[in-house]
Amino acid sequence: MAPRGEGASGAGSLAGLSTKEIESLVDPPYRARQVFRWVHVRGAVSYEAMTDVPKALREALAARLPVRSSRVIETHRSEDGTVKLLVGLSDGERVECVLIPEGDRRTACISTQVGCGVGCVFCASGAKGVVRNLEAFEIVEQVLWLRDAAAPADGPSGPQARLTNIVVMGMGEPLHNVANLVRALRIVQDPEGIDLGSRRITVSxxxxxxxxxxxxxxxxRVNLAISLHAPTDEMRRRLVPRGGTGTVADLLDMARRWFETTGRDVTFEYVLLGGINDRDEDARALARLAGPHRNVNLIPMNPVSFAPDLKSPAPERVARFEEILRKAGVVVHARRQRGDDVAAACGQLRLSRAP
Ligand code: SF4
Structure with a gap:
């Protein structure tokens, strides 16, 4: 029953280890699956909770690494059921993540960086640049905290409520942190753990x-959403100033390659900014770019205090924009604002530091 080997060196928490990596730490190997299930299915936040794991093994693991490295500092519950968590990381940095319940769905929206270097003009997360990438365990832990928030009454020893979807749309550009993102998502996909199929995960x-x-x-192989936000290169450079060197044509090419490789259609995301990119001609240009049968998510901008000049379009404008796209055969989803009373809506997650 003794722990063995160095195994997953540098790992910051048990939550960030795969079953294989836990196997390299414990003996006999079947104990690894037991411990993994305690963390990912039964929601244990401490070794004491793992009552059917030998005490010596628990103590040895505890001497090596915590079950989770982060902690929830603040919980904000919106009137519409959305829950925003402020999560404190072990180095004092903080990230936000959001649980969005809707009907039978419980979607976790998670962050991949502290801050963001892309600097979209409408987004609080990127207002102060990027501080650092999140480690894989810090990404997995957000999923676990949000799952706890979905069913706080179950406690650490009971079966936990299931999350049904994950969207990687919180703070940060996920593709600036691919290695940690992929590692984290493989852990939450493990059938012995949270077990979320790849069709239930969307990376934006x-x-x-x-x-x-x-x-x-x-x-x-997950769902990919590409943030377009503008139908022309010139406008996109203004709205997404550090969105890579690519042009709109490059993004369309990216969507084509993702489809050819994975068989999955990409969704284009388009934040509507009143008087900027919400004109009829923008809708027509977007329809031409996307083409019939492609998915476009329209997201009316959510207010952010640092950019008082930017405003949401009027509802009639959103409806008109949507109509133009639909008539052109585009599959349009106009996203309902969720959690804006607790600043948990798209673009409102922000960089904050411990005082
Ligand atoms: S919208 Fe996304 S990519 Fe743009 S600044 Fe915010 S977090 Fe970064």
């Missing part, structure tokens, strides 16, 4: 080409 990106190549090469 502004489209950095190198990160895209890394994601393709990783073999991870």
């Amino acid at each position: 990106t502004s489209g950095p080409l190198r990160g895209f190549e890394e994601l393709l090469a990783s073999g991870l």
Whole structure:
């Protein structure tokens, strides 16, 4: 029952280890699956909770690494059921993540970086640049904290509520942190753990080409959403100033390659900014770019205090924009604002530091 080997060196928490990596730490190997299930199915946040794991093994693991490295500092519950968590990391940095319940769905929206270097003009996350990438265990832990928030009454020893979907749309550009993203998502996909199929996971990106190549090469097959936000290169450079060197044509090419490699259609995301990119001519240009049967998510901008000049379009404008796209055969989803009363809506997650 003794722990063995160095195994997953540098890992910051048990939550960030795969069953194989836990196997390299414990003996006999079947104990690894037991421990893994305690973390990912039964929601244990401490070794004491793992009552059917031998005490000596628990103590030896505890001397090596914590079950989770982060902690929830603040919980904000919106009137519409959305829950925003402020998560404190072991180095004092903080990230935000959001649980979005809707009907039978419980979607976890998670972050991949502290801050963001892309600097979309409408987004609080990128207002102060990027501080650092999140480690894989810090990404997995957000999923676990959000799962706890979905069913706090179950406690650490009961069966936990299931998350049904993950969207990687929180703070940060996921494709600037591909290695940790892929590692984390493989852990949450493990059938012995959270067990989320790849069709239930969506990665949203502004489209950095190198990160895209890394994601393709990783073999991870998830849904991809590309943030377009503008129908022309000139407008996109203004709205997404550091969204890689690619042009709109490059993003369309990326979507084509993702489809050819994975068989999955990409969704284009388009944040509507009143008086900027919400004109009829923008809708027509977007329809031409996307083409019939392609998916476009329209997201009316959510207010952010640092950019008082930017405003949401009027509802009639959103409806008109949507109509133009639909008539052109585009499959349009107009996203309902969720959690804006607790600043948990798209673009409102922000960089904050411990005082
Ligand atoms: S919208 Fe996404 S890519 Fe753009 S600044 Fe915010 S977090 Fe970064």
